[in-house]
Amino acid sequence: MLEQEFITELQILAQNGAENASRALSRFLAREMLIKVASVSTSKIEDIPESLAESDAIVAGIVTRITGEIEGNAALIFKEEDSLTLIRILGGSKKSDLRSGLGELERSMLQETANITISSFMNSIGTHLNKRAVPSVPVFFADLAGAILSVLLLETAEVFDDAVLFSTFFECQHENLKGFFVFFPSPSSLTTLKEGLANG
């Protein structure tokens, strides 16, 4: 795991990445998306899902694999009611819940939202560290928050009992829309992050 001094340095990266993502998301939605919290922390694996959302909450999770010199799993996650608000903002069909399924257009809207957010965040991190970090095409899943987050953690959990977690909580007060972004660097990428910071 990373020492506290590196976590502190990563915090600056996370803030820059979150601001970049927030600007891109605000442009895409034509609404100001404020950053509520942007942080990097080392947390116990078992505590992470509940620290981000109620485990049994129904959420829209748009997940992606980050590849390149910095690897890991990332996701943009909205509670059910927030995802339906987001779809409405983007002009999609009105839906009453996620369980009954979304149309192709609505899924595509959420995936594009995640693509813009995650790409902006990773681009900021990658540029600062001079390392490649490329998101794959994001894929939408509706499920329980705990189920989605536990799978994102698998790679780290194989090696460690703790995980380094980048998290950014967004909010659009005008629309009462909230969501959060998470990135779990793979264990092998922790060394790359350290090197990048040392050379930065």
Next chain:
Amino acid sequence: MAKQNEGKIIKVLIGQISLSRSPNVLQSVLGSCVGVCLYDQKQKLGGLAHILLPNSDGRNTGELPGKYANLAIPVFYEAILKHGASEKRIRAKIAGGAHMFANTVGLVKQNIGQLNVEAVTNSLSKLNIPIVSTETGGSSGRKVEFNLTTFELHIENFSSSGTKII
């Protein structure tokens, strides 16, 4: 989900093993993880293990005794015996093991859910613990509650409406 009387709902988080007695209820949210219930009905004693990965591959459990199936089941078995369960009466129920994110490039290398179910089944078999019922597989998460009064496992699968009881 089951109505609560005087009992507490105890959340069993990733990699944890929790033992309790009636009237409490043990609860987990599972994706590719497997929830394993061991219980001795006569002793009114039961537990839930929230297992994350199939095999430790030589690693130790670290701080999470329920993290790896191959290590968790023997630890769980010893713990329930220590609390007064009888070897002959211990039974198991299992749920979870979904193949999450099946079509997401690079995110999940293999069907961890299925591997978890196989590893749990093998470990229970080695200890001659009968599996009374299972609700595993699929591609969606589940919320499970193990009622230590009735020893029913209540399962809400995200992809289907209602609660299944096994």
